[in-house]
Amino acid sequence: MGRLAQHMALVLALLCAAPLAAQSTAGSAAAPERGSVVSPVLTIDSERVFQQSDFGKRVAAEEREKLSALESENREIEAQLETEERALTEKRAQMTPEAFRVLADAFDAKVQETRTAQDAKFRELSAQFDVERGKFQQAAAPVFEQLMREWRCRDP
Known part of the structure; x- marks a missing residue:
C-alpha cells in the first residue's frame, strides 16, 4: 500500500470513528456494545478527506x-491597459475620427485578446x-472500497 493510501486509511479511520462513537451513545437508555453499528449506512465525505489530507x-x-x-x-495588465487607454484618449483631439477609430479598434481587439488569454489561464x-x-x-477508491467492505461485514 502506498503512502497516500496509508495516510488516507488513517484519515478515514479517524473520520469514521467519531460519528460511530456519537451514534453509539446518543439517546439510548442502554448503550450498545462498543463497536456495534447503530445504522447500516456508512457515509464517507470524500471531499473532507481530500481537504484534510496532506x-x-x-x-x-x-x-x-x-x-x-x-x-x-491581471492587475499589472489592467494597469498597462489603462495607461494605454489614457494615452489613446489624449491623442484623440489631434487625430481625424477615422484615424482614431483605427487605433481604438486595435486597442479594443488587444483588450479582448488579453481577456481571452487570461481567462484561458484561469x-x-x-x-x-x-x-x-x-x-x-483514483488513489482513494480502493481504500474507500475496502473500508466499505469491512464496514458491511461487521455484525449489526
Whole structure:
C-alpha cells in the first residue's frame, strides 16, 4: 500500500470513528456494545478527506499560490491597459475620427485578446486542480472500497 493510501486509511479511520462513537451513545437508555453499528449506512465525505489530507492541503496551497500570481498578473495588465487607454484618449483631439477609430479598434481587439488569454489561464488552473483531485480520488477508491467492505461485514 502506498503512502497516500496509508495516510488516507488513517484519515478515514479517524473520520469514521467519531460519528460511530456519537451514534453509539446518543439517546439510548442502554448503550450498545462498543463497536456495534447503530445504522447500516456508512457515509464517507470524500471531499473532507481530500481537504484534510496532506495531499489535498498541498494541492490547495499550490492552487492558491498560482491563483494569486494570476491575479497579480491581471492587475499589472489592467494597469498597462489603462495607461494605454489614457494615452489613446489624449491623442484623440489631434487625430481625424477615422484615424482614431483605427487605433481604438486595435486597442479594443488587444483588450479582448488579453481577456481571452487570461481567462484561458484561469481555466487551465482549474483543470489542473481537477486533475489533482482526480488523482486523489483514483488513489482513494480502493481504500474507500475496502473500508466499505469491512464496514458491511461487521455484525449489526
